[in-house]
Amino acid sequence: IAQSTTTGSLPPYKTGTPGADDAPATQQALLAAAHDAERGHLASGLRATATATATGPVDMAFQTGWMRRTGWDLMFDGARRDFLVKMSELPAVSPDAWDAEDDMPYVSTPEDEARLQRIMLVVDGVFDRCEDTIRSMDVSMRCWLRSLEPYRPYKAPFELVSRQATTYKYRRLVKRLLCFSSPLFLLDRSLAGDYFLNALKDLTLRLLYFLMTEEFEDGQSKSTLLVYFSGVLGITSDGSGFRRPGNYTANLSAFIYCARLVVIKVLLPRTSHNYV
Numbered sequence: 094i095a096q097s098t099t100t101g102s103l104p105p106y107k108t109g110t111p112g113a114d115d116a117p118a119t120q121q122a123l124l125a126a127a128h129d130a131e132r133g134h135l136a137s138g139l140r141a142t143a144t145a146t147a148t149g150p151v152d153m154a155f156q157t158g159w160m161r162r163t164g165w166d167l168m169f170d171g172a173r174r175d176f177l178v179k180m181s182e183l184p185a186v187s188p189d190a191w192d193a194e195d196d197m198p199y200v201s202t203p204e205d206e207a208r209l210q211r212i213m214l215v216v217d218g219v220f221d222r223c224e225d226t227i228r229s230m231d232v233s234m235r236c237w238l239r240s241l242e243p244y245r246p247y248k249a250p251f252e253l254v255s256r257q258a259t260t261y262k263y264r265r266l267v268k269r270l271l272c273f274s275s276p277l278f279l280l281d282r283s284l285a286g287d288y289f290l291n292a293l294k295d296l297t298l299r300l301l302y303f304l305m306t307e308e309f310e311d312g313q314s315k316s317t318l319l320v321y322f323s324g325v326l327g328i329t330s331d332g333s334g335f336r337r338p339g340n341y342t343a344n345l346s347a348f349i350y351c352a353r354l355v356v357i358k359v360l361l362p363r364t365s366h367n368y369v
Contacts, residue, residue, distance in 0.1 A: 229363050232250045270319070
């Protein structure tokens with residue numbers, strides 16, 4: 094360390110320059126270990142906060158008429174809302190897409206993801222059939238299909254959506270519903286070929302019909318998987334809160350539209366289906 098003195102009334106000052114006698118390697122190693130321990134402590138605290146946020150009670154700011162009508166705060170009280178959102182995601186393209194979530198109670202295997210991807214392709218074929226059935230129906234039947242009252246038809250017929258982007262969006266919600274339905278993992282992996290593909294389309298249609306028409310238990314709509322999954326769609330992506338009406342109600346319109354396609358396909362099919 095060199096010491097210099099300035100002229101005038103200014104006090105002397107010292108300047109330090111790096112030399113060969115820097116901190117030894119052992120001290121540097123201890124300092125690096127302390128930094129690593131601190132980073133680990135901060136990361137664990139963030140994970141605990143995220144878990145508490147995803148399972149904790151809803152903020153009082155959300156106790157509005159909308160929340161009271163949906164009942165989501167009670168439906169998902171104590172649940173891992175972030176995990177429910179993960180369950181409804183489409184199959185991962187990368188085999189290790191879920192590896193980063195260390196605290197998730199279930200991690201989908203690459204085999205399960207591959208099977209789900211195959212089913213997602215089948216959904217498009219199912220709804221292509223449904224739309225073909227609608228196109229073959231006369232106007233009067235489509236007026237009945239659009240009606241909300243059982244004793245008289247609607248004044249205008251039910252129409253297919255015209256925009257391809259809307260079709261994609263609606264089908265994507267149905268695919269997420271099927272991903273949320275764990276029994277699909279029980280399909281036999283050994284089946285293959287065109288016969289299996291046609292059978293899988295029919296079985297997927299049958300499952301969708303069940304989900305769309307499942308009866309309530311004890312008058313509780315949330316006892317059905319479709320209504321419960323509709324609530325999952327109302328959870329924000331990180332599980333910390335719920336969506337507002339403007340960001341949610343379009344999902345209900347999509348399910349009403351898709352339910353009409355599925356029901357009419359099963360009850361008034363244009364072609365026969367051996368598995369429905």
